[in-house]
Amino acid sequence: MINLSRRKQLQSCCAGFGSLALYSLLAEESRAAMKGMPQGGTPLPHFPAKAKRVIFMFMKGGPSHMDTFDYKPQLQKDDGKPLPFDKPRVQFAPTGDLLGSPWKFKKYGQSGIAVSELFPNVAECVDDLCIINSMHGSNPAHGGASMKLHTGSDVFVRPSMGAWVSYGLGTENENLPGFITICPTLAHGGTQNWGSGFLPANFAGTPLGNASLSSEEARVKYVKNARLSLETQRMQLDLTQEFNREFLKTTGPDSTLDARIKSFELAFRMQTEMPAALDLSQETAKTQQQYGIDQEKTADFGRQCLMARRFVERGVRFVQVTHSNTEVQWDQHGGLKKGHEQNAAEVDKPIAGLLRDLKARGLLDETLVVWGGEFGRTPTCQGATRDGRDHNPEGFTMWMAGGGVKAGIQYGATDEYGYYATENKVHIHDMHATILHLMGLDHLRLTYRHAGRDFRLTDVAGKVVDGIIA
Known part of the structure; x- marks a missing residue:
């Protein structure tokens, strides 16, 4: 028989009663966490999915839309003139007069969509692209805008969209993570951009390397x-x-x-x-050339894109690749011409190689490819040399391909200079709702109970963009 003091007995009883209460609370939270999930908690689509997997190509820093996939003839005509309407009330930095694009645009494919000479290889795939020219967000700073793009929130720690997809659909391959991020940036949100937030930790992204390492070291x-x-x-x-x-x-x-x-x-x-x-030596020389791995300029991002294809064909639900040149990125407040030319040259061939490879292998129809940055750039110039553009979340471009979206279209529009989204506006929340919809998930039902309320990727907003769904 064990003799316990009165104090020990009280401590044991209190701990026991506390454990019972905690167990009850946790059990209720666990059941509530499954709200919106199929009965029994088995991850299944809410309705037939158009896409099984996502490849998200993140261009860190904010590519200039009017220099890439949003041709603005009026901007060219009015180069050097003042902007004829008000700039946003909140700006990241002061800007001057209008700055026409230094690059020429040309129409490609049966769709006749104009694409900048910065992307000659991607332009040849334009009939597979669904270009959204009316994106808009709410934050003009890299950190907030990156978190908004990745998690739906620019101020709070929330699960990333890859984590939400993994939570909702589970994995197709028990030997690999459901969410992999290749060479992610450690800045502007860092691990939060691929984290699980309050979702169970196993839904977080598995990072391979980081932006400061070569993709050869992404292991x-x-x-x-x-x-x-x-x-x-x-x-x-x-x-x-x-x-x-x-x-x-x-x-x-x-x-x-x-x-x-x-x-x-x-x-x-x-x-x-x-x-x-991860063994790219298994790929033929022709395939590696298609991704640009045989060339120094394109080898790094080419390896990321080829790894992404190898992961999705093995059933990984969500793969992110990040272009984040530590010297240049896409953030050209100055040196626009040199910086954008360098960045585009590094990613153009690998992106086109990925699209063609997915299509040739019959994977594009069931793989949603998403391209874009955290915001766009201003049509007004920055700097005395007139060779820079400031951050612009008011209107910018992202594009999708495969995975149930319409091909060879431009959806929405910015104004004649490219400052504000004006036609068929698509907010970040709308893009998230649409990605989930294409994966067979209703963004209103994909919820998780945390801190006394139901959370979702789209918070209390978001609508599916029906106009881009095939």
Whole structure:
């Protein structure tokens, strides 16, 4: 018989009662978290999906829309003149008069869409593109705008869209993560841009390298154990998981511990598939040339795009590739001509190579490709040399391809100079709602209970852009 002091008895009772209350609260939260999910919590689409997977190509810094995919003849005519209407009340920095594009535009394909000479290879794929010229956001700063694009919020820590997709649909390959981000930027939101927020941790993106490393170094650390065989590792893991599950019985529902258990299992299984997925030597020389891996200028982003294709064909739900040249990026407040030419030259061939490769393999129809940055640029100049543009969230361009969107169209429009979205405006929330819809997910029903309320990627806004759905 164990003798307990009065104090010990009270401590034990209090802890016990507290545990019972906590268990009840956590159980209720766990059940509430499944609201909007199919009965039993099994991840399934809410309705038939048009796309199975997403490749998001993030151009960090904000490409200039009127210099790439939003041709503005009137801007060319009025180069050097004052803007004939008011600038936004909130601006990132002062700007001067109108600045025409330094690059020529040409119409391509059966659609006859005008594309800048900055993107000659992507222009040849224009009949596969759904170009949204009427994007708009709310934040003129990189950090807030990047977080808004990735998570739907520019001020709070929220789950990223890749995490939401993984949460809603699960994985098609238990040996690989459901969400992978290749060479992500560590600035302007950093890990929050691919994090899981308040969703269980196993839905966060798995980063391969970061923006300061070459894509050749984009690897999963410690994916192979040189000392122990798979059989021995399995025995170790089984024992560890037994301890974890026993502990889980005493604590009740614990999303952090549950995510850790799942992460251990995934880490073990990744040993069999991740090295092969990252082995680009398995690709033919012709394929590598198609992505520009044989050329120094395009090799880095080309490897990212080829890895993305290898991941989606293995069932990874959401893959993000990031172009974030640490010297230039797309943020040309000055040196616009040199900077945009360098950036476009690095990504143009790899992007076109990815689109053609997906199409040739029959993957484009079920893979939604999304391209864009956190905002656009102003049609007014910045700097005394008239060779720069400021941030512009009021109107900019993103494009999609494959995955159930209409091909060879331009949707929406900015004004005649490209400052404000004016026709069929598409907010960031609308884009998120549309991506989820194409994946078979109703953005109004894909919710998670946290801190006493139901959250979703689109917050309390967002509408599906029916005009771009095939």
